[in-house]
Structures are given as structure tokens and as C-alpha cells.
Amino acid sequence: MTTTPSTAAPTDPVLTSEQIMGLLPHRYPFALVDRVLEHEPGVRAVAIKNVTLNEPQFQGHFPNRPLMPGVLIVEAMAQVGGLIVTQMPDLPKGLFVFAGIDGVRFRRPVVPGDQLRICCVLLSLKRQRFGKVKAEASVEGQLVCSGELMFSLVD
Numbered sequence: 329m330t331t332t333p334s335t336a337a338p339t340d341p342v343l344t345s346e347q348i349m350g351l352l353p354h355r356y357p358f359a360l361v362d363r364v365l366e367h368e369p370g371v372r373a374v375a376i377k378n379v380t381l382n383e384p385q386f387q388g389h390f391p392n393r394p395l396m397p398g399v400l401i402v403e404a405m406a407q408v409g410g411l412i413v414t415q416m417p418d419l420p421k422g423l424f425v426f427a428g429i430d431g432v433r434f435r436r437p438v439v440p441g442d443q444l445r446i447c448c449v450l451l452s453l454k455r456q457r458f459g460k461v462k463a464e465a466s467v468e469g470q471l472v473c474s475g476e477l478m479f480s481l482v483d
Contacts, residue, residue, distance in 0.1 A: 342367045343375075343411070351414040352407055353423065357384050360404035361411070361446075369415035372449045375408045381440035396438035401473045402429065405463035409448040409477055412461065419456050424479040427458065432475030442467045448477075457481040 343351070343364035354360065366374040379396055386394040406426060413419055438444060444465050451460045457480060464474040 341365060348411070352410055354407060358403065359407075360400065361407045364408075364411060365445075367411065370412060370450060370453075372447070373408050373411045374445065374447045375411065377404045377444040377446065379438055379440055379442045379444060383440075386440060394440050396442075398434050398473070401434070401438060401444070401465055402432060402475070402477070404444060405446050405448060405465055405473065405475075406477050406479070408446045409450075409459075409461035409463055409479065412448060412450050413453070413459060413479075419453075420481065422481045422483070424459070424481050426477070427480035428478035430476040430478070432473065432477075434473050435471050436467070438465075438467060438472055444472065451476065 341363040345362055348361050348364060349355075349359065352359070352361070360377050361375045362378050364373060364375045366372070381394060385397055385400060389395060389397050410424055413424065444467060446463065446465045448461045448463045451462055453459045458478065460476055460478045463477055465472045
């Protein structure tokens with residue numbers, strides 16, 4: 329997946345952490361999107377997650393070799409995918425949750441000090457309730473994780 333360059337400088341987020349908290353229901357320790365660099369509601373989003381040693385998962389995963397769990401990388405990608413649909417005016421308001429995960433592959437470990445760059449593109453939206461995104465996460469230009477994530481609106 330290639331992204332077009334943003335006109336915003338790396339220090340000028342399109343969405344700040346405070347704005348992200350207004351769009352997503354996730355809170356500590358599951359708020360996994362720190363800043364949105366590019367955002368086209370209903371189309372695509374590019375965001376970052378700063379990985380720090382202070383995060384609670386590193387106490388046990390693993391004490392002598394801290395690695396970000398793959399499920400949290402996938403969750404971070406899903407949250408960026410969620411940002412694509414949160415500002416679409418035609419969608420009903422509600423909670424979108426995982427409905428499926430296809431073809432997810434992990435290519436290298438993510439460790440404290442890394443900055444995940446997450447790119448998501450909306451592939452489909454059906455009946456305003458079911459969606460699919462293509463997601464990729466990279467660190468310093470190296471692909472870390474990729475796959476397709478499905479979500480569904482719960483009543």
C-alpha cells in the first residue's frame with residue numbers, strides 16, 4: 329500500500345491525541361493511536377503509535393526481552409481503521425467491533441523505542457454495518473504487520 333505525501337509537517341498532526349479520544353471509545357491501556365498524520369474520512373488514514381517501555385504489557389511480554397504483542401499491533405491497526413469511519417456522516421453512530429481478520433502476517437518484532445506508522449484504506453462498506461480495511465504497520469520504512477480487518481456495528 330503506498331501513501332501519498334501529506335502536506336502536514338510530521339509535527340503537525342491532522343488529529344491530536346485529544347481529538348482521537350473524542351472519536352474512539354478506547355482508553356488507557358487500550359488507546360493505541362497517538363497521532364493521526366493523514367485522514368480522509370471514509371477513505372484512508374495514516375497514524376502513529378509510539379511504543380514505550382512504560383506500557384503495561386512489557387512487564388510480562390517479556391521481562392528480559394520486551395516485544396509488543398502481535399494482538400496489540402493488530403488492535404492499533406483496527407483503531408486506525410475505525411478512524412476512517414467515525415466521521416462518515418451517513419453511518420449510524422455506535423460501536424464497531426472486530427468481525428474478522430484475514431491474511432495478517434507479522435514480519436519483524438516491535439520493541440520499545442519503535443514508532444509504528446499505521447496505514448489503513450477502506451476496502452468496502454456494506455449496508456452501513458459491515459466494513460473491511462487493508463492495514464499495514466511499519467517501523468522506519470520496514471513492514472512489520474499487514475492484513476485485512478473486518479468490523480461490524482453492534483446494536
